[in-house]
Amino acid sequence: MMQLHYYPGTASMTPHILLQEIGAPFELVLVDRLANAHKTPAYLKLNPNGLIPVLTDGELARHGGPWLLGEDYSALDPFAMMLCRWTRGFTSAPARSRPHLGPYLQRVLARPAVQRALATEQLAPPWV
Numbered sequence: 499m500m501q502l503h504y505y506p507g508t509a510s511m512t513p514h515i516l517l518q519e520i521g522a523p524f525e526l527v528l529v530d531r532l533a534n535a536h537k538t539p540a541y542l543k544l545n546p547n548g549l550i551p552v553l554t555d556g557e558l559a560r561h562g563g564p565w566l567l568g569e570d571y572s573a574l575d576p577f578a579m580m581l582c583r584w585t586r587g588f589t590s591a592p593a594r595s596r597p598h599l600g601p602y603l604q605r606v607l608a609r610p611a612v613q614r615a616l617a618t619e620q621l622a623p624p625w626v
Contacts (some may be wrong), residue, residue, distance in 0.1 A: 500524040500555040503544065505531040510551030513581075516574060520567060529566045546588050553581065564605055571609070582626045594626045 502517060502524055504510035509533070517524045529535045529550050536548045544552045566574045582593035582603055593599045603626045606612055616625055 500553060501527050502525045503529050503550065503552040503554070505529050505535055505616045509549045513553050516577065520574065546590055575606055576612065579603060579626060586624045588626055594624065
């Protein structure tokens, strides 16, 4: 089951709303920002930048289809790619190095619309 590590009113609101919209099963894990829980060693293993949110799911690529919601590509897929893109400069374990995320991200990057957007924005690899 996915876990959304969140703190109320932060950037975690977007994935929280999307997860609610699609009806995906998930667990909310409160990250006490006031107590600097996002700077603890345990949290930094999830996000070395110590930012909120983090969405985890060890089964991302094993859900019964090639996309996050199954057989059909959805708005969640480019959103997930954007979140993974933010990890491209991590020195330890960027999203593309994760066994379940790497192949998924390559499928997203192979989509013609994604390629056109990357080209139009003149973004250089690594894209994620």
